[in-house]
Amino acid sequence: MSSYFGKKVKVSVFGESHGRGIGVVIDDLPAGEKIDMEKLLMFMGRRAPGKDKTATPRLEKDLPVIMSGMLGDTTTGTPLCAVIENTNTRSGDYGNLMTVPRPGHGDYSGYIRYNGFNDIRGGGHFSGRLTAPIVFAGSVCRQILEKRGIKIASHIYSVGNICDTPFNPLKIEDSLAEKLNKMSFPLIESSVEKDMREYIEAARLKGDSTGGIIECVASGVQAGIGSPMFAGVENIISSVMFGIPAVKGIEFGAGFDITKMLGSQANDCYEYDDNGNVVTSSNNNGGIVGGITNGMPILFRVAIKPTPSISVPQKTVNLSSKENTELVIKGRHDPCIVPRACVAVESALAIALINLL
Numbered sequence: 001m002s003s004y005f006g007k008k009v010k011v012s013v014f015g016e017s018h019g020r021g022i023g024v025v026i027d028d029l030p031a032g033e034k035i036d037m038e039k040l041l042m043f044m045g046r047r048a049p050g051k052d053k054t055a056t057p058r059l060e061k062d063l064p065v066i067m068s069g070m071l072g073d074t075t076t077g078t079p080l081c082a083v084i085e086n087t088n089t090r091s092g093d094y095g096n097l098m099t100v101p102r103p104g105h106g107d108y109s110g111y112i113r114y115n116g117f118n119d120i121r122g123g124g125h126f127s128g129r130l131t132a133p134i135v136f137a138g139s140v141c142r143q144i145l146e147k148r149g150i151k152i153a154s155h156i157y158s159v160g161n162i163c164d165t166p167f168n169p170l171k172i173e174d175s176l177a178e179k180l181n182k183m184s185f186p187l188i189e190s191s192v193e194k195d196m197r198e199y200i201e202a203a204r205l206k207g208d209s210t211g212g213i214i215e216c217v218a219s220g221v222q223a224g225i226g227s228p229m230f231a232g233v234e235n236i237i238s239s240v241m242f243g244i245p246a247v248k249g250i251e252f253g254a255g256f257d258i259t260k261m262l263g264s265q266a267n268d269c270y271e272y273d274d275n276g277n278v279v280t281s282s283n284n285n286g287g288i289v290g291g292i293t294n295g296m297p298i299l300f301r302v303a304i305k306p307t308p309s310i311s312v313p314q315k316t317v318n319l320s321s322k323e324n325t326e327l328v329i330k331g332r333h334d335p336c337i338v339p340r341a342c343v344a345v346e347s348a349l350a351i352a353l354i355n356l357l
Contacts, residue, residue, distance in 0.1 A: 003125070005239070005240055005243065005355075006027075006028075006351065007355060008028060008355045009026065009028050009029060009141065009351070009355055010026070010027040010028055011024060011026050011027075011134075011351055012024065012025045012026075012027075013130055013133045013134065013137075013243075014133075015084075015125070015130065016119045016125050017086070017119075017125075017127035017129040017130070018119070019086060019119070020085070020086060021083050021084055021085045021086055022083075022084050022086065022130060022132060023064075023081065023082055023083040023084060024082055024133035024134070024136055024137045025079050025080070026079065026080040026081075027079050029069070029075050029077065029080055029140070029144070030075065030077065031075055031076055032074060032075065032077075033143070033144050033147075034073050034074050035070065035073055035074070035140055035143055036073070036143060037073060039139070039143065040064075040136070040139040040143070041063070042181075043135055043139040043181075043343050043346075044062050044063075044135055044136065044139065045184075046135075046183075046184050046340070047062065047131060047132060047135045047340050047343045047344060048061065048062040048132075048340075049340070061087070062084055062132050063084070063085075064082040064084050064136050065083050065084070065085070066080070066081070066082050067081040067082065067083060068080065068081045069081060075140075080140065082133070082136050084132050084133065098120060099319040099320040100316055100318055100319070100325060100327055101316055101317070101319070102308060102309065102314075102316070102327065102329055103308065103314045103315070103316055103327075104305075104309075105126065105308050105309070106118075106126035106245075107120050108319075111319065126245060127245065128244075128245050128246060128334075128337060128340075130245070131244055131245070131341070131344040131347075134243065134344055134347050134348060134351070135343055135344055136347075137347065137351055138344075138347020138350040138351050139347060139350075141350040141351050141353070141354040142346070142347070144354060145350055145353055145354060145357075148220075148357070149220040150218055150219070150220040150221055151172070151174060151218070151219050152177070152216070152217070152218050152346050152349055152353075153172065153176065153180045153181055153216070153217055153346065154180065154214050154215060154216035154217070154342045154345050154346050155180050155186045155188050155215055155342065156185065156186060156187055156213075156338055156342065157212070157213040157214055157215035157301055158212050158213045159196040159199055159200060159210060159211075159212040159336060159338055160196075160199050160210050160211075160212065162192055162196050162199055163192070164187050164188050164189050164192055164215075165188045165189040166188075166215060167215055167217050167297075167299060169253065169282070169284075169296075169297065169299050170279075170280075170283055170296065170297070171219075171297070172217050172219045172297055176188070177217075177219070181346075184339060185197075186339075186342050200335050200336040201335070203335050203336070204335035206312070207310055207311035208306075208310050208312055208335070209306040209307035209308075209309075209310050209333070209334070209335050210306050211246075211303070211304050211305045211306040211336070211338065212338035213301050213302065213303055213304065213338075214301065214302050214304060214338060214342050214345050215299070215300075216300055216301070216302070216342075216346060216349055217297050217298065217299045217300075218298040218349055219297045219298075221293050221295070221297075221298055221353065222293065222295060223278070223292075223293050223294050223295035224292060225292065225293040225356050226288070226292040226293055226356060227291055227292065228290050228291045229291065231291065232288070232290075232291020232292070233288045233291055233293055233298070233356060234252055234286075234288055234291065235291065236352045236355065236356055237250075237298075237300065237348075237349060237352045237353075238250050240348040240349070240352045241345065241348050244302075244341065244344050244345065244348060246304045246305050246307070246341060247303065247304060247305075247345075248303045248304070248305045249302065249303035250300055250301070250303070251300060251301050252286030252288060252298075252299065252300045253283055253284045253286030253287070253288075253299055253300070254284040254286075255286075255300075255301060258285075261284070266284050267284075268280035268281065268282045268283060268284055268285055268289075268294075268296070269282070277295070279295065279296065280294065280296050283296045283297065283299060286298060286299045286300055287299060298349075302345055304337055304341050307333055307334045307335065307336065307337050309329050309333035310329060310333070311328060311329055311330075313326050313327070313328050314326065314327050314328075314329075315327075
């Protein structure tokens with residue numbers, strides 16, 4: 001099934017953007033793990049729409065109802081199922097899209113794949129709304145990981161050409177991770193927020209949208225996790241990241257810039273630190289070599305495309321009349337998905353790591 005991930009901790013996402021609800025089933029979580037629901041709801045709130053001008057005005061509380069798998073605040077070891085009700089849908093906004101596919105969306109490819117039976121309201125199962133169950137699952141997984149010394153954080157690396165200060169690739173301070181985890185517009189350098197927001201607002205006022213890059217890190221991951229070739233850490237992390245609909249690329253460590261280096265510059269040389277631990281003097285490989293962790297922070301960046309639903313007129317086709325036509329998209333959409341996507345990226349990383357462990 002395409003909406004299923006994991007061999008050790010299995011995550012299955014279900015629902016559509018404008019259906020009665022969306023949700024997730026998580027199999028094979030360890031029993032006896034206490035989950036802080038207040039912290040979980042904080043992460044859910046960072047993804048929830050309708051709270052910021054950079055996001056869609058569609059207001060959803062995104063309160064998960066846990067159907068099974070927890071007794072009080074503790075996992076029971078049986079499948080953990082959570083359902084999130086859709087309470088603020090306006091399906092009429094999508095009536096003209098049944099046979100007129102939106103550029104940049106999964107409408108046409110879904111139409112072909114599912115013989116025209118795909119649900120296009122709000123994007124259906126292709127929608128970014130389906131990242132809410134991912135955030136729920138990831139929020140559970142990351143709390144289990146934290147008890148094993150693994151911390152996850154992300155920030156808005158860039159919006160358009162406006163950039164934040166990057167993470168220190170060698171060490172992520174716990175205080176910085178905790179600070180970013182509580183921010184709805186997470187930045188290391190707060191002074192760039194004004195320029196980013198103005199750039200997003202300018203796109204919104206023109207009926208357009210913008211994308212950006214999210215930088216994400218996991219610290220405390222021990223060396224020796226993962227396998228070469230097809231079960232590498234990069235492979236597993238990437239496969240979950242591309243479950244987030246807006247993600248169009250990923251790079252680890254220095255990423256594509258490593259191609260501009262000489263081998264003597266790109267190689268991460270080993271040394272012992274003051275505590276006798278093997279570390280590297282740089283982290284151009286993002287904490288992963290040969291598909292296996294080397295004990296340094298796992299560091300990567302994901303490219304988030306501009307929201308495809310824009311009110312600027314666009315060329316498309318009418319699949320019923322078989323004619324070229326022009327489309328103006330109605331409805332409520334994010335001028336920039338990047339701020340809300342940060343917690344989705346963190347959650348996807350948690351799901352990948354708990355399986356790798």
